Amino acid sequence: xxxxxxxxxxxxxxxxxxxxxxxxxxxxxxxxxxxxxxxxxxxxxxxxxxxxxxxxxxxxxxxxxxxxxxxxxxxxxxxxxxxxxxxxxxxxxxxxxxxxxxxxxxxxxxxxxxxxxxxxxxxxxxxxxxxxxxxxxxxxxxxxxxxxxxxxxxxxxxxxxxxxxxxxxxxxxxxxxxxxxxxxxxxxxxxxxxxxxxxxxxxxxxxxxxxxxxxxxxxxxxxxxxxxxxxxxxxxxxxxxxxxxxxxxxxxxxxxxxxxxxxxxxxxxxxxxxxxxxxxxxxxxxxxxxxxxxxxxxxxxxxxxxxxxxxxxxxxxx
Amino acid sequence: xxxxxxxxxxxxxxxxxxxxxxxxxxxxxxxxxxxxxxxxxxxxxxxxxxxxxxxxxxxxxxxxxxxxxxxxxxxxxxxxxxxxxxxxxxxxxxxxxxxxxxxxxxxxxxxxxxxxxxxxxxxxxxxxxxxxxxxxxxxxxx
Numbered sequence: 001x002x003x004x005x006x007x008x009x010x011x012x013x014x015x016x017x018x019x020x021x022x023x024x025x026x027x028x029x030x031x032x033x034x035x036x037x038x039x040x041x042x043x044x045x046x047x048x049x050x051x052x053x054x055x056x057x058x059x060x061x062x063x064x065x066x067x068x069x070x071x072x073x074x075x076x077x078x079x080x081x082x083x084x085x086x087x088x089x090x091x092x093x094x095x096x097x098x099x100x101x102x103x104x105x106x107x108x109x110x111x112x113x114x115x116x117x118x119x120x121x122x123x124x125x126x127x128x129x130x131x132x133x134x135x136x137x138x139x140x141x142x143x144x145x146x147x148x149x150x151x152x153x154x155x156x157x158x159x160x161x162x163x164x165x166x167x168x169x170x171x172x173x174x175x176x177x178x179x180x181x182x183x184x185x186x187x188x189x190x191x192x193x194x195x196x197x198x199x200x201x202x203x204x205x206x207x208x209x210x211x212x213x214x215x216x217x218x219x220x221x222x223x224x225x226x227x228x229x230x231x232x233x234x235x236x237x238x239x240x241x242x243x244x245x246x247x248x249x250x251x252x253x254x255x256x257x258x259x260x261x262x263x264x265x266x267x268x269x270x271x272x273x274x275x276x277x278x279x280x281x282x283x284x285x286x287x288x289x290x291x292x293x294x295x296x297x298x299x300x301x302x303x304x305x306x307x308x309x310x311x312x313x314x315x316x317x318x
Numbered sequence: 319x320x321x322x323x324x325x326x327x328x329x330x331x332x333x334x335x336x337x338x339x340x341x342x343x344x345x346x347x348x349x350x351x352x353x354x355x356x357x358x359x360x361x362x363x364x365x366x367x368x369x370x371x372x373x374x375x376x377x378x379x380x381x382x383x384x385x386x387x388x389x390x391x392x393x394x395x396x397x398x399x400x401x402x403x404x405x406x407x408x409x410x411x412x413x414x415x416x417x418x419x420x421x422x423x424x425x426x427x428x429x430x431x432x433x434x435x436x437x438x439x440x441x442x443x444x445x446x447x448x449x450x451x452x453x454x455x456x457x458x459x460x
Contacts, residue, residue: 042370080373084380092410096348099413103341109329113336113424117439124443128450139379178435185327192327249340250443253417257450260407260414263384263391267406268372271355274348 045079050272052078053093057280062291063300065157066248067277068094068220070300073150073307076143077314081269083139083146087218088264089273091256094220096274097281098248110242114180115197115235120247122204123211123221124254130215131258140315146217147312153223154305157297160227165193168234174200184239195236203233215255220248332424332431339423343416351409354402363402392453418447 053067056074060067072090076083105111134142171181181196197203206228214221225244229235235243259265329337357363367375367387375383384391398404421444428437449455 040373042373045373045376081376082379082383084383085376092413096344096413099340099344099347099416103337103344106333106337106340107329109327109333113330113333114436117436117443121439121443121446124450125446128446128455132455135380183327250417250447253414254447254450256414257447258455260410261392261451261453261455262380263389264380265407265410266372266376267355267358267403267410268369269376270410271351271406274351 045081046268046272049075049079049269050276053273053276054280054283057277057282058284058287059280059296059300059303060277061281061284062287062296064297065300065304066094066220066222066245067097067281068218068248068252069150069153069223070303070307071273071277072218073146073304073311075273076146077307077310081266083143084135084259084262084264085266085269087134088256088259089266089270090218090220091252091259092265092270093273093277094218094248095252095256097277098220098245098252100278102246102249105242105246108242109182109184110238111246112180112182112235112239112243113246114178114182115229115239115243116247116250118178118180118200119204119207119229119243120250122207123214123247123251126208126211127215127251127255128258130212130217131255132215133212134216134218135258135262135264140317142216143311143315145315147308147310147315149213149217149219150304150308150311154301154308156223156227157301157304161231162226162237163230164238165195165236166230166234168196168198170198171196172198172200182239184236186238193236195234195239197233197235199232199234203228206232211251214251215258218255218259221251222248332427332433332436335427336420336424339420340416343412343419347409347413347416349409350412351406354405354409358402358406361402363400363405365403366398366401367403415451418444418451421447 052074053071056070057067060070068090071093072086075081075089076086079086081089102111106113175181175197178200180200181194183192183194185192206224210221210224210228213219213224222241222244225247226237226240229240229244230237358365359369361369366389375387378386383389395404395407399408421440425437425440425444428434428440
């Protein structure tokens with residue numbers, strides 16, 4: 001056994017126990033939600049929500065995804081809350097995570113304000129449109145579209161490649177005018193990396209779609225931001241991940257206001273979710289040292305796939 | 319010859335200013351959210367919807383929920399802060415509003431540094447978020 005064998009085995013056992021526990025909670029929640037939600041004492045659902053979002057917070061950190069993308073399909077699929085309130089809470093969960101991470105990432109110069117501002121302008125404008133369309137559409141239609149989107153995210157997670165420092169031979173005209181470039185030091189090697197981007201207008205067009213989806217489904221959009229910033233526009237992976245996280249604080253703000261103004265925020269759903277996700281993220285960061293990222297990623301993809309199918313079948317009325 | 323601040327390992331002054339406001343707003347917002355939630359849960363302030371009845375409403379669509387509870391959408395909650403449940407909206411609104419302040423804070427810095435394009439883009443972003451926050455884009459659910 002290697003030196004990290006014992007903590008690794010412990011971590012694996014813990015994760016599997018957590019997954020089995022979460023699975024039984026989901027199954028129980030599903031049966032109870034289908035049975036009669038109002039017969040349960042009022043405090044039970046917020047308590048289960050706290051436990052499930054805590055597990056979700058751990059899984060999100062270890063699986064390298066945002067809390068919002070797990071929150072909306074799982075909570076809307078297995079809890080008695082209407083999708084309107086789940087989307088409102090999902091946006092606030094993703095927003096709180098982005099707000100908590102944003103200042104540090106900006107100070108470390110890993111998140112780039114120059115890269116984020118033009119992208120945010122597009123994404124936040126279209127997130128407003130997405131939120132308005134999402135709230136105007138029949139719930140079943142949104143539920144089906146959510147299921148399809150979540151299954152698409154699973155495929156994206158399984159197939160998307162990443163490039164640590166993409167080759168950008170020449171900055172394009174738009175990024176040159178906007179002076180979107182920078183330098184950062186790779187902590188692991190000490191190397192100074194000079195970065196610039198290309199294919200800016202193609203990237204901005206994709207952020208139209210990303211904004212609409214973020215607003216419509218109440219999902220944080222890190223799963224889409226990172227591939228576009230990294231693979232299409234050529235920003236280094238660390239800059240892409242950090243800028244994406246910071247970007248969510250702007251995109252989700254615009255959509256969150258629409259949900260808030262429409263009345264889709266119930267504090268009894270929002271606050272336990274925030275506490276659970278933040279507490280889980282805190283524990284997840286500590287487990288990160290001993291976890292096997294590959295295995296955790298598979299568990300997260302499995303959870304997402306299950307939740308996506310559940311959303312789809314719920315929308316189709318099965 | 320001036321040094322391009324964007325070719326430095328250090329974050330630019332406007333990025334640091336943005337981060338400083340974001341950090342303060344985030345901490346104050348989260349603190350307020352947790353304190354007001356405790357006030358709500360402990361029953362220190364009477365809620366508009368009794369906690370024992372909230373589960374009757376959360377399965378409804380937002381339109382039905384607003385109709386049954388006689389809650390008005392938009393900024394109506396600011397007049398209902400005497401109720402424990404509506405008190406929670408102070409922290410939520412602060413978390414959702416801090417980004418607007420961040421953009422407004424960096425505009426003078428960008429303008430002073432002759433970065434007029436980004437100053438205009440920042441004003442535009444603040445306007446977009448302000449319009450979303452204002453509630454003029456429609457309220458009331460479906």
